[in-house]
Amino acid sequence: MTGEFELIAKLRERLGVAAGDPGSGSNASRVALGSGDDAAVTVPGGATATSVDLLIEGVHFRRATAPLHAVGHKALAAALSDLAAMGAAPGEAYVQLGLPEDVDEAGSLELADGIAAVASEHGVEVIGGDLSRAPTLILAITVVGHAGSAADLVRRGGARVGDVVCVTGELGGAAAGLALIERAGPEAAVDPAQADALRRRQLEPQPRLEAGQALAATGATAMIDLSDGLGADAGHVAAASGVGLEIALARVPVQAGVAEVAAALETDAIELAASGGEDYELLATLPPERLELAGEAVAAAGLALTEIGRAVTGAGVVMRDPDGGTRKPSGFDQLRDHRPSS
Amino acid sequence: MTGEFELIAKLRERLGVAAGDPGSGSNASRVALGSGDDAAVTVPGGATATSVDLLIEGVHFRRATAPLHAVGHKALAAALSDLAAMGAAPGEAYVQLGLPEDVDEAGSLELADGIAAVASEHGVEVIGGDLSRAPTLILAITVVGHAGSAADLVRRGGARVGDVVCVTGELGGAAAGLALIERAGPEAAVDPAQADALRRRQLEPQPRLEAGQALAATGATAMIDLSDGLGADAGHVAAASGVGLEIALARVPVQAGVAEVAAALETDAIELAASGGEDYELLATLPPERLELAGEAVAAAGLALTEIGRAVTGAGVVMRDPDGGTRKPSGFDQLRDHRPSS
Numbered sequence: 001m002t003g004e005f006e007l008i009a010k011l012r013e014r015l016g017v018a019a020g021d022p023g024s025g026s027n028a029s030r031v032a033l034g035s036g037d038d039a040a041v042t043v044p045g046g047a048t049a050t051s052v053d054l055l056i057e058g059v060h061f062r063r064a065t066a067p068l069h070a071v072g073h074k075a076l077a078a079a080l081s082d083l084a085a086m087g088a089a090p091g092e093a094y095v096q097l098g099l100p101e102d103v104d105e106a107g108s109l110e111l112a113d114g115i116a117a118v119a120s121e122h123g124v125e126v127i128g129g130d131l132s133r134a135p136t137l138i139l140a141i142t143v144v145g146h147a148g149s150a151a152d153l154v155r156r157g158g159a160r161v162g163d164v165v166c167v168t169g170e171l172g173g174a175a176a177g178l179a180l181i182e183r184a185g186p187e188a189a190v191d192p193a194q195a196d197a198l199r200r201r202q203l204e205p206q207p208r209l210e211a212g213q214a215l216a217a218t219g220a221t222a223m224i225d226l227s228d229g230l231g232a233d234a235g236h237v238a239a240a241s242g243v244g245l246e247i248a249l250a251r252v253p254v255q256a257g258v259a260e261v262a263a264a265l266e267t268d269a270i271e272l273a274a275s276g277g278e279d280y281e282l283l284a285t286l287p288p289e290r291l292e293l294a295g296e297a298v299a300a301a302g303l304a305l306t307e308i309g310r311a312v313t314g315a316g317v318v319m320r321d322p323d324g325g326t327r328k329p330s331g332f333d334q335l336r337d338h339r340p341s342s
Numbered sequence: 343m344t345g346e347f348e349l350i351a352k353l354r355e356r357l358g359v360a361a362g363d364p365g366s367g368s369n370a371s372r373v374a375l376g377s378g379d380d381a382a383v384t385v386p387g388g389a390t391a392t393s394v395d396l397l398i399e400g401v402h403f404r405r406a407t408a409p410l411h412a413v414g415h416k417a418l419a420a421a422l423s424d425l426a427a428m429g430a431a432p433g434e435a436y437v438q439l440g441l442p443e444d445v446d447e448a449g450s451l452e453l454a455d456g457i458a459a460v461a462s463e464h465g466v467e468v469i470g471g472d473l474s475r476a477p478t479l480i481l482a483i484t485v486v487g488h489a490g491s492a493a494d495l496v497r498r499g500g501a502r503v504g505d506v507v508c509v510t511g512e513l514g515g516a517a518a519g520l521a522l523i524e525r526a527g528p529e530a531a532v533d534p535a536q537a538d539a540l541r542r543r544q545l546e547p548q549p550r551l552e553a554g555q556a557l558a559a560t561g562a563t564a565m566i567d568l569s570d571g572l573g574a575d576a577g578h579v580a581a582a583s584g585v586g587l588e589i590a591l592a593r594v595p596v597q598a599g600v601a602e603v604a605a606a607l608e609t610d611a612i613e614l615a616a617s618g619g620e621d622y623e624l625l626a627t628l629p630p631e632r633l634e635l636a637g638e639a640v641a642a643a644g645l646a647l648t649e650i651g652r653a654v655t656g657a658g659v660v661m662r663d664p665d666g667g668t669r670k671p672s673g674f675d676q677l678r679d680h681r682p683s684s
Contacts, residue, residue, distance in 0.1 A: 032389060032492035037499075037582070038427035038566060039391035041492050047374060048390075049381035052484055054438040054472045085380040096396040096482050130396045130482075140438050140482030142394055150374035150383050157379075224380060240379070 072114025080207035087216025088145025098134025159241035173255035175276025177202030194257030214297035244314030414456025422549035429558025430487025440476025501583035515597035517618025519544030536599030556639035586656030
């Protein structure tokens with residue numbers, strides 16, 4: 001098979017990586033030296049937000065159901081979603097790939113194309129990486145985002161009693177999409193176009209980078225991306241902020257087709273929306289008087305912003321059903337729970 | 343077993359990670375927000391050098407012969423070695439761990455202790471990470487170093503015809519150490535204290551961060567760390583700089599005990615020193631008039647700096663034996679060659 005250096009050269013080409021040319025990025029690039037040396041060199045200016053994400057075949061995805069292009073897409077999108085949750089502008093990415101014997105050159109380039117599509121859409125420069133043989137497919141992604149100063153970045157711990165709790169976009173789609181991908185049953189219950197959109201939601205999520213920056217600029221006091229599930233992620237904000245969060249489940253916006261898939265799974269839409277995770281929408285808290293402005297700014301980024309609850313005195317998350325009952329926030333524990341259904 | 347959040351908390355504690363307290367690092371810290379949020383936040387000031395390294399059990403190490411403490415040590419040390427090769431001052435690290443079922447909590451904390459020991463020795467702050475179940479042990483490390491400006495960082499492409507080629511420290515120890523670890527034969531040929539030092543060289547390499555900064559400050563025109571082997575790494579400098587490099591193998595400094603191990607392997611010391619790799623010493627090119635000053639600066643960092651060759655008109659690397667014959671630079675191709683001997 002192709003050796004390391006030849007394959008790295010081809011991957012670099014697909015990823016649009018400048019091999020060591022200073023100033024080879026966009027006009028606004030902070031990149032002084034791209035891939036191909038011992039380290040990449042950047043001149044960040046203000047503050048940086050850095051997040052790392054590890055994706056492992058058999059744990060986070062299965063190749064039987066996720067095309068390699070989608071695996072690459074989702075890996076970078078999920079990493080960028082953490083920058084969105086800080087309100088950072090996306091900057092650079094570093095991609096470490098572990099390739100098993102049965103991913104050939106064409107497969108690894110398909111993976112790179114998936115990464116490159118997301119990078120290109122969001123103006124991210126891939127400026128470094130590492131490549132290794134591996135027993136199974138492994139992607140470790142590092143992303144760096146930027147802001148004028150550290151104070152411009154929104155943390156999890158700033159929610160105050162009285163703040164409204166909002167989410168961008170619609171929830172439940174990723175969980176419903178996973179069910180459509182992994183099981184034969186629910187397909188018949190859903191409109192085909194909606195089913196396609198749900199599968200795309202699972203396989204090719206969109207990091208809400210513009211919405212995150214809009215929320216940061218309009219006064220979000222705390223923010224997190226919905227990767228583990230609404231209940232679990234709201235719990236992280238509540239704990240970091242030292243407040244309780246009350247969420248009205250009837251207000252949670254649900255993607256079209258989720259209710260039909262949920263019914264076929266003998267559950268309800270709100271269960272998929274509240275516990276499913278991987279929608280990569282943003283949950284933010286805001287002073288009530290900033291809600292209208294924030295909603296307009298998020299709408300300019302092409303998304304709805306929906307008020308779903310309030311920060312209250314206390315601790316933890318209460319998710320209230322329309323009938324007044326409550327649901328336990330369920331989440332996601334990488335070491336305990338999360339296995340593909342194979 | 344322990345869940346993700348509990349284990350992350352324990353790993354953070356071992357790694358000395360501040361969970362979200364601004365200004366919790368050293369006085370000189372650029373860290374505004376440590377681990378525990380969607381991203382870590384830093385305020386870099388000048389230029390940053392960033393490198394990523396992926397280590398996979400069965401490809402880069404075997405647990406049968408490398409204790410988990412050493413695996414952690416080597417993972418961070420190898421990553422920092424890339425910063426040393428830029429002349430960057432070490433700053434922050436991000437650690438992504440994939441843990442298989444048979445690495446229990448005690449094992450994962452031993453691994454973290456190995457990482458923490460290197461971080462502590464070099465003033466590196468571990469400020470983020472990710473944790474996942476995995477089929478085999480995986481470590482993906484991101485390191486960030488700093489310099490006043492991008493021009494202060496030394497690239498591979500700056501060697502000029504007439505420059506001297508130098509290496510820090512002594513070579514061959516890591517290859518000899520690997521032979522001692524993986525095979526029964528050579529042990530009897532070597533002094534026990536030397537054998538211990540050779541094994542440590544393989545299992546717990548030292549990133550040459552102070553020497554790298556000293557070389558950058560005293561006029562190094564190009565620099566690389568010796569991870570793939572002298573021949574291969576010199577080849578990267580030659581190619582990036584558009585020069586040839588002539589290396590006198592008789593001048594290459596060899597660690598004590600390497601000759602004896604080489605003899606037991608029916609090869610010679612220079613073969614292990616020139617082709618073995620993983621010594622993580624630095625190769626630098628310098629204008630001849632800067633050699634003395636650079637040597638003094640590297641000596642102040644506790645290492646010898648040895649002139650081993652010259653940059654010449656042409657391309658590629660010629661390694662000359664004392665008898666006038668030449669050896670082919672051999673190197674290391676992660677996808678083709680590098681398998682543990684098991």
